[in-house]
Amino acid sequence: MQTEQLNGVASKPAYGPVELNPKSSFHLFVAEQLLPKAMECLYDACQPNEGRKEKAVVEDASDPELRNLLATFPLNGTLYLAGTEPFLWRVASHARALGLCPEQIRLMAPVTRERHLFCCHCHTITEGVTYSPYACSGCGAMLEVTDHFSRLHGAYFSFQANAEDSADMPEQREVN
Amino acid sequence: MRVAPKEIQSFRDDFTYTNSAAAIERFPFPFPEDEYRYSVNIEAHQPKGGEGSAFEHYIDIDEHYLSEMAERELVLKDMPNRCLVMEHMDLACWEMLERYMVSLAEDYPEHFTLTRDGDSWRWENKLLHIDDHFTFGDSATLPRPPLDYIGRQVQGDFALMDQREGNLFMDAGMVTCPADWSLAFDAGMSFDEWHGPVPMVHNEGIIDRARKYLMALPVGQPVRRLNWTLTVNARMDTSSETYNEWGHERASITPENVGEKIYLRVEVQVLDRMPRSNAVTISIRTYLLSLEDLVTNKAWAVRMHRTMKTLPEALIHYKGLTRFHGMVVDYLAQFDPAN
Numbered sequence: 001m002q003t004e005q006l007n008g009v010a011s012k013p014a015y016g017p018v019e020l021n022p023k024s025s026f027h028l029f030v031a032e033q034l035l036p037k038a039m040e041c042l043y044d045a046c047q048p049n050e051g052r053k054e055k056a057v058v059e060d061a062s063d064p065e066l067r068n069l070l071a072t073f074p075l076n077g078t079l080y081l082a083g084t085e086p087f088l089w090r091v092a093s094h095a096r097a098l099g100l101c102p103e104q105i106r107l108m109a110p111v112t113r114e115r116h117l118f119c120c121h122c123h124t125i126t127e128g129v130t131y132s133p134y135a136c137s138g139c140g141a142m143l144e145v146t147d148h149f150s151r152l153h154g155a156y157f158s159f160q161a162n163a164e165d166s167a168d169m170p171e172q173r174e175v176n
Numbered sequence: 177m178r179v180a181p182k183e184i185q186s187f188r189d190d191f192t193y194t195n196s197a198a199a200i201e202r203f204p205f206p207f208p209e210d211e212y213r214y215s216v217n218i219e220a221h222q223p224k225g226g227e228g229s230a231f232e233h234y235i236d237i238d239e240h241y242l243s244e245m246a247e248r249e250l251v252l253k254d255m256p257n258r259c260l261v262m263e264h265m266d267l268a269c270w271e272m273l274e275r276y277m278v279s280l281a282e283d284y285p286e287h288f289t290l291t292r293d294g295d296s297w298r299w300e301n302k303l304l305h306i307d308d309h310f311t312f313g314d315s316a317t318l319p320r321p322p323l324d325y326i327g328r329q330v331q332g333d334f335a336l337m338d339q340r341e342g343n344l345f346m347d348a349g350m351v352t353c354p355a356d357w358s359l360a361f362d363a364g365m366s367f368d369e370w371h372g373p374v375p376m377v378h379n380e381g382i383i384d385r386a387r388k389y390l391m392a393l394p395v396g397q398p399v400r401r402l403n404w405t406l407t408v409n410a411r412m413d414t415s416s417e418t419y420n421e422w423g424h425e426r427a428s429i430t431p432e433n434v435g436e437k438i439y440l441r442v443e444v445q446v447l448d449r450m451p452r453s454n455a456v457t458i459s460i461r462t463y464l465l466s467l468e469d470l471v472t473n474k475a476w477a478v479r480m481h482r483t484m485k486t487l488p489e490a491l492i493h494y495k496g497l498t499r500f501h502g503m504v505v506d507y508l509a510q511f512d513p514a515n
Contacts, residue, residue, distance in 0.1 A: 010383070011365065011372030102341065120358045120416035123257075141420060148373045152364040157373075159416055163423030164499065 009147035013085075015109040018042065021078040025051030028073075030058055030066065030091065032083025036111055039082045061090035070098045078104055085110040086127075086154030093151060113176055116155035119143055125155050131174050133161035145175050181241040181287075181303055187353075188247070193410035195469055199239050203465045204230045205473075206402040206442050210482035212491075214382060218389065221398040221446050230444065233283040234398070235276060235330060236461060241303060244331045244353075247412050251352040252328070255417060258352050259324050260363050261336075265348035268336045268455035269323040270313055275448065275457070276326050301329055323350055332444075332461035335359075337367070339391060339454050346370055351415070353462050355405045355441060356496060358416040375490040390447060390456055398448035405495045406504065407441040410464050414441075429500035434507045435468040438500065440480070467504070471511050481508035481515075 020027065020042060029035065029043050035055060046053050058066045073079070079095055081088050088107045095105055117126045117134060124138025132145035136158075143158035150157070162169045185192040195203070202225075208217075224231040230238070251258055261269060277299055281290040289300040295312045306329070310317040318325050327334055327350035335349040344367040351359035362370045367387045374383070393399065407414055408425040429437055444461045471477040484505050492501050509515045 009372045011369040118361055120361060121418075121420050123360055146373065148361075149369075150361055150365060151369070153361065157358070157361050157416075160420040160423070163420045164426045165424065 009149075011149045012147040013089075013107075013149060013151075015107060018080060018106045018108050020046050021106070024048070024076055024078040026074045026077035027051075027053040027080065028069070028077065029053070029055040029080045030082070031055070032059060032061075032087040032111075033057060036082050036108070038108055039080065042080065042108075058091075061087050062094065066091070067094060067098065070095050070100065073098070073100055073104070078106060080106045080108065082108040082111065084112055084114065086116045089151045089154040093154075115145065115175060116153070117143055117145060117158045118150065118153050118155040120157060120159050125153065129156075129175070131172050132158075133170060133172065134158070142169060144170065180239060181237070182239045183242065184246045185240070185243045186247075187243065187410055187412035188250075191410050193240070193243065193464065195465060196239060198228070200465065200469050200472060202228055202230050202238075203470075204402060204442050204444055204463055205470075205476050205479075206404045206440075207479050207483045210479060211486045212483045212488075214380065218386070218399045218401045218447075221400040221448075230463070231400075234279040234446070235283070235459070236444070237280070237284055237287065237303075237331065241331060244412065245304060245328065248328055248352045251413050251415075257360050258415075258417075259327060259350040260359055261321060261323055261348040262338075262364070265336055265338060265453075265455065266315070266322075268338070268450050268453035268457070269321065269348060271450035271453055271455070272334070272336065272457045273322040273326040274312070275450070276330055280330070304329060323348060330459070332459045335458045335460070337390075337456045337458065339456065342391075343367055344387060344390060344456060353412040354415050354460070355403075355407075355443065355462075356414055356416055356419065361416070373494070375494045393447060393449045393456060395449045395451045398446055400444060400446045403443040403445060405441050406497055406500075407439045407464065408437055408500075410439055410466070412462065412464070426496065426499045429503055431503055431506065434500065434503045435471070436466060438467050438504055439464045440467065440470055467507060471508070474511070477508060477511035478513070481505065481512040484508060 025048065027046050027048060029039055031039055034057065043053065043055050079100060081091055088110060092105050092107065113130065115129045117129045119126065119136040119138055119141065121141060122136065122139040124136055126134065126137040129145060133142040134145060136143050141160040142162060144161040146157045148157035185194065187193055230236050277290045280288040287303050291298040297312050298309050300307045308319065315321050333351045333353055335346050337344040338347045346362055346365055349359045368383055371383050408429065411422055414422060442463045446459045448457050450457060470480060492498055
């Protein structure tokens, strides 16, 4: 998994270009919706001399069939993931729990820049966030979006933007 | 003279918390030089400062014991998930319980007694009127799971880190008095990830060095480091969870009340390797001292002024001091003859 940091907050994932693993005997390409073009290209370029390749669209990161597949994943297999950021990390987290090592999991850059937000006050996760501050779908607080990211929650940390002075609401900005 | 636990005072609402003269004297003042800088300021967790010092024992029990335990009960009653334990951390929690019970019973025999007969243990905590018999390693025989049980009897927050894949992961903890972070959010993160928001340290390689050092920490050689921030009012629970309740207090500081309302908040962090699980436990013990009380020590007043004056902008912002940092420096200036 790509976890190195380019700049800013160290927990924000950085996604480099994904390459095929030439040493693998099994290549599994999993996308949340239609395979994005980058993944189709990768799939087409994948011509394993020995072994196999497969592609699948799995809308639910906790899909039982996918879990079964991961539970019996070959030791030299490679898992390629495409989709939204929470999907990538949720599948990656299941894969890790089922015994894959970090080198076996390759994440393509998220297909949208929408974020999931974790509200530190009520612990609700709000989906589809593209700007800050953003209203919490749980407690309604206007949340300041940060770059502090939890792989477990697949979400970014956020807190009430005007908690120190209710009249002091930050100007709306887009988040990338 | 050793400080004895006193009656319950509050860390919220009416804030009746006070420090006695003896508590002020033993306060773990954190600044070793006039100019503030980040460092991996780790030292062996050995006794220091003699009888009554905050570093006399492995665990420091002081006059605020009953107050802090009462405050912890309030927080956990409201938010039980301030204590989180992933399944694979059970052994580490038992080891921590053992480490704490053994050292408390040795260091404070007047307050704590541990009687062991194989796995049949009896634990007496006279301060909280607890007397329990249980089987070591069997959570069903304790009133609560091991971390939840011992955590309610020891001052400070606790985090337990699992060591694997060349990193440390925060997979268990009890966190009711943090300096603005959330265990529920940070749970499961690697050492680098949960320090993600800390400015300056990443480029300077500090987090990397600290992680490597901790991963090589041997059994039986605990270490400690100090951390600090400033808190408005004697509020223990400055968690992210309750920031929407206490954040506005940062805007309540004036030149007239700054000495009374701003507290230097010091964390004595003790890191220790558990022998069987190989986990690293961190206890984060928080001490609060108002500036008013701090300046009764002339050397501290001078140093505090110089440290605050040279604090980098990024840290002022990160620690949440922006709204009152100038007033703190101005207040302290009157105690520094160099001004």
